[in-house]
Amino acid sequence: MGRRSDHSREEISRMALDAARRLVAEEGLKGLTARRVATEIGYAPGTLYVVFRNLDDLILHLNAETLDQLHATLGEVVRHCRKPQRCILKLAMAYVEFAFDNPSLWGAIYEHRQAEGQRAPEWFQEKIEALFSLVETPLRQLDAGRSDREVRLAANALWSGIHGVCILGLSGSLEKANAGSTAAIAESLVSNYLAGYMQ
Amino acid sequence: MGRRSDHSREEISRMALDAARRLVAEEGLKGLTARRVATEIGYAPGTLYVVFRNLDDLILHLNAETLDQLHATLGEVVRHCRKPQRCILKLAMAYVEFAFDNPSLWGAIYEHRQAEGQRAPEWFQEKIEALFSLVETPLRQLDAGRSDREVRLAANALWSGIHGVCILGLSGSLEKANAGSTAAIAESLVSNYLAGYMQ
DNA sequence: GCCCATAAATGAACATTGTTCAATAAAAAT
DNA sequence: ATTTTTATTGAACAATGTTCATTTATGGGC
Numbered sequence: 001m002g003r004r005s006d007h008s009r010e011e012i013s014r015m016a017l018d019a020a021r022r023l024v025a026e027e028g029l030k031g032l033t034a035r036r037v038a039t040e041i042g043y044a045p046g047t048l049y050v051v052f053r054n055l056d057d058l059i060l061h062l063n064a065e066t067l068d069q070l071h072a073t074l075g076e077v078v079r080h081c082r083k084p085q086r087c088i089l090k091l092a093m094a095y096v097e098f099a100f101d102n103p104s105l106w107g108a109i110y111e112h113r114q115a116e117g118q119r120a121p122e123w124f125q126e127k128i129e130a131l132f133s134l135v136e137t138p139l140r141q142l143d144a145g146r147s148d149r150e151v152r153l154a155a156n157a158l159w160s161g162i163h164g165v166c167i168l169g170l171s172g173s174l175e176k177a178n179a180g181s182t183a184a185i186a187e188s189l190v191s192n193y194l195a196g197y198m199q
Numbered sequence: 200m201g202r203r204s205d206h207s208r209e210e211i212s213r214m215a216l217d218a219a220r221r222l223v224a225e226e227g228l229k230g231l232t233a234r235r236v237a238t239e240i241g242y243a244p245g246t247l248y249v250v251f252r253n254l255d256d257l258i259l260h261l262n263a264e265t266l267d268q269l270h271a272t273l274g275e276v277v278r279h280c281r282k283p284q285r286c287i288l289k290l291a292m293a294y295v296e297f298a299f300d301n302p303s304l305w306g307a308i309y310e311h312r313q314a315e316g317q318r319a320p321e322w323f324q325e326k327i328e329a330l331f332s333l334v335e336t337p338l339r340q341l342d343a344g345r346s347d348r349e350v351r352l353a354a355n356a357l358w359s360g361i362h363g364v365c366i367l368g369l370s371g372s373l374e375k376a377n378a379g380s381t382a383a384i385a386e387s388l389v390s391n392y393l394a395g396y397m398q
Numbered sequence: 399g400c401c402c403a404t405a406a407a408t409g410a411a412c413a414t415t416g417t418t419c420a421a422t423a424a425a426a427a428t
Numbered sequence: 429a430t431t432t433t434t435a436t437t438g439a440a441c442a443a444t445g446t447t448c449a450t451t452t453a454t455g456g457g458c
């Protein structure tokens with residue numbers, strides 16, 4: 001059959017991404033297949049390839065939305081705090097919370113990035129950059145005497161560190177009980193690092 | 200055809216793991232397929248399933264060998280240093296170096312772990328525990344007054360942190376140039392954390 | 399109202415994948 | 429020699445991503 005329902009490309013894209021998010025959230029990246037997404041939105045598999053270049057492209061856009069959501073969440077956190085040190089700690093906590101609340105969606109971001117050897121497109125990298133700079137701002141306030149280079153280095157160290165804490169915390173077990181100890185580890189990392197940084 | 204060559208199960212297992220390691224090292228986890236491994240060792244696909252439960256099981260054993268190799272490498276590092284602080288820093292550097300020298304094999308360890316929802320078997324977890332305790336020893340020497348709980352927390356924070364630094368360093372780009380800045384980030388993380396920890 | 403050109407959606411087809419298991423061939427035992 | 433045992437096979441199955449000739453509905457011109 002040919003033309004049947006009248007959804008624009010944007011609408012189909014949106015429906016597909018919503019279905020994909022549900023599938024990944026419930027069953028992980030492994031649960032995401034072209035045929036399942038197509039069935040969920042009431043279209044044939046081939047239709048997906050009109051909107052997305054391929055499955056990797058669909059996942060990329062799904063991850064982009066997750067990054068946007070994460071950025072919005074973390075952005076809200078830094079707006080509600082004064083002291084830079086407290087800000088950074090809250091950022092770390094919020095990041096851990098987000099990862100534990102959306103383990104599969106959060107995991108899909110880096111699971112997929114390393115899956116294909118190539119680098120992600122520019123606009124995707126920028127979304128990650130935007131997250132990074134959320135830490136740079138309070139870091140700069142913390143000690144105005146530091147060079148941009150030093151601030152970027154510190155932001156990178158902190159962000160990478162928290163990222164790693166989440167990864168190992170989540171891979172350890174999927175029980176909620178682990179979230180608490182993971183938060184404790186994250187706090188240890190941030191507060192000790194900052195203590196050393198300011199000393 | 201039936202019985203043909205006379206390799207024991209152990210020999211076939213060894214050949215398969217060697218072939219798998221080569222494939223993963225050269226093309227990443229995506230390059231590893233049952234048929235390719237079978238072809239490489241001159242057996243039919245079905246034979247692999249006599250030795251391993253399935254492909255995941257084969258990858259698990261491959262990762263176990265990588266962990267052993269990593270443990271041997273890091274173990275050598277801690278034997279050649281006196282001051283605990285220097286020890287930990289060297290451990291971190293050696294970890295970064297290993298990750299950058301064997302990006303695909305190192306990546307396969309956690310890429311695979313999160314791929315299947317379930318937890319890895321006991322004997323596998325123990326290999327990871329063994330790596331952890333490499334950091335705990337010098338940490339304990341650093342400040343004998345700390346409780347076991349505190350030491351474990353610090354070891355966890357440091358290890359997770361370095362792990363995260365490697366992940367983001369490698370995902371950033373596969374150029375060797377990145378190894379240098381990644382090492383700098385790792386050093387920043389460790390030295391500042393330890394400074395805060397001792398203060 | 400009819401017809402045609404255009405665009406949209408299809409779904410059968412292809413190459414690969416992991417995995418299984420009856421069939422088979424060689425070695426070991428009798 | 430003959431039988432039994434066992435290791436290995438490779439055809440078969442279901443499911444995957446992806447493509448593209450075919451089909452169908454729509455919108456415009458008469």
